[in-house]
Amino acid sequence: MCGIYGISKKDRRLIESYILNCWYRGPDGHDVWNDDDVTLGHNLLSITSEASQGKQPWITDKGNVLVYNGEIFNYQELVDQFNYTPKTTCDTELLAFLLDKFGVDAVQHIDSMHAFAYYDRETKNIILSRDHVGIKPLFYAEISDGIIFGSEIKGMLEHVPNSRQIDELAAACMSYSGNNVTRHTMFTNIKKVMPGETLVYSVPHKKFISHNRTVITPTSNSSLDYAQFRHEAHETVKMSTLGIRKFGMFLSGGLDSTLVAYELKKILGELDSFTNEMNPNVKIGEDFNDDANCAKKFADDFQLNHHRVEMTPALVEKFWADSMFTMEQPVYNMNLPMYYYTNQFLSHKGVVVTMAGDMGDELLGGYPKYWKLRKDLPKSFSDMIWKWMHRIKRPIKLVSKIDPQDIHSELCKIIPQELWNDRDPINSYMAVDCVTQVPEEFFSRNDQFGMRFSMEGRFPLATKRFMRYCMDIHSDHKIGKEKSQTKLPTKLAYKGYMPDYIINKMKTGWSVPLIYWISDHKHLNDLAMQYMKGNDCLKDVVGMDNWDQKKTKVVSWMMRTWAKSYCMKLKA
Secondary structure, three states: OEEEEEEOOOOHHHHHHHHHHOHHHOEOOEEEEEOOOOEEEEEEOOOOOOOOOOOOOEEOOOOOEEEEEEEEOOHHHHHHHOOOOOOOOOHHHHHHHHHHHHHHHHHHOOOEEEEEEEEEOOOOEEEEEEOOOOOOOOEEEEEOOEEEEEOOOHHHHHHOOOOOEEOHHHHHHHHHHOOOOOOEOOEOOOEEOOOOEEEEEEOOOOEEEEEEEOOOOOOOOEOOOHHHHHHHHHHHHHHOOOOOOOEEEEOOOOHHHHHHHHHHHHHHOOOEEEEEEEOOOOEOOOEOOHHHHHHHHHHHHOOOEEEEEEEOHHHHHHHHHHHHHHHOOOOOOOOHHHHHHHHHHHHHOOOOEEEOOOOHHHHHOOOHHHHHHHHHOOOOHHHHHHHHHOOOOOOOOOOOOOOHHHHHHHHHHHOOHHHOOOOOHHHHHHHHHHHOHHHHHHHHHHHHHHHHOOOEEEOHHHOHHHHHHHHOEOHHHOOOOOOOOOOHHHHHHOEOOEOHHHHOOOOOOOOOOHHHHHHHOHHHHHHHHHHHOOOOOOOOOOOHHHHHOHHHHHHHHHHHHHHHHOOOEOOO
């Protein structure tokens, strides 16, 4: 894993500063390349080869230049398919070969997580690309003399005019629907390459000249074959085990992470697993350590090297501001300090590659909302997007000039319409979740917190291969007639293989009892009040009335913290 950076002019000092700002994304090396028109930079976290083999920027056989962040999981398949003889074991070399050969169409061949910039020195075009579900981030901004882009936002803030003003559309979308899934970021004039998107920017003409987007569409053709499902699950996990660095498994105690851990143990032989434990625990309606206890039992039964990562109110207090700053943008999630500290813990244990079960719920019908959707099926693409927008019962109250219709119009333009399949609206809804909520919340926090401690995050259930297989299964085979009958492919296929206490476990959220801790611990409550009553640009936009609601309480605190951390302003 790495950081990539660039600007469409000769400016080594700027890119070197950008690299230094994000040094933790690549402690194994860094370098800058430039000609009179473009400057590209890279810092390296070596995973699949020795650092000397993966040095970037990479000069291709045709003399073009590549900076790349990611992994190609079908590496060996492509080497065999194109009869290519690599000089190294680094997949950057293979990607460079494919880009020289196919240009923008190279992304159709790779099953990967990636963000890359490829500069064609003959045409003077820059190709910017992000993987099919946005596991790796890539941001850009059009400035007076061209374009600037990179893996993180914070390194470009001083070079983009008005970037510390809050983008109203992004804020409204985040506050209303839980995730900002527009092209805009929360920082005015800074945008993101969308999941699955490949853009071509002409340096001489100072504009984007081409746009392509790859998404996995819901075909919903097949029924469920249990043996085939187990085979596909095993193969997708196996694809994700590339590398020579130490692995660590985020084991939540839920079905998806346990499935990945089960297959990883068979493949690797040994596996370190990590689970959060809450102290003090809370048992008011729910036991916040129930998942941790299930994870511990599974780890003991299957002989994993298990670690329990204790989370306390003191740690929330200690890492609250750092986690908001690291995340760069607020999300509708109260667990960010937990993710920050857990990644730090894994790093101290020598882990360099983390594994997680994210995407399983969205592919296989794991949430009760999919079951409930049967009672009110979307009738069209537009109707589906409207229902998606309203999936949060209590959105944060935000003083804004932008209303839901404005957000809906924007989302109908940015979310690919080919995700709609009128033969299976529920599968279509799941497909929308795969390119909206998952990258904007789950993958972004994994990348930001993992890379903060120089670790690569992988999600075996999010490969193109596995997603295509799952999207071909009709939703009738994913969710049953009863509310408890969710994620049927995994439950039925792994019955007798994984223990019943995992298979039959009701889905719960993996969360910190933060609401209770705020009430019970004075220091934590005082910290929250310090931000909520502080003098920042959001004091009149995110008001104290949000403090009365369970979830909006923490999200409003988060937004106020973020605004202060980045010295944000409102548009005049």
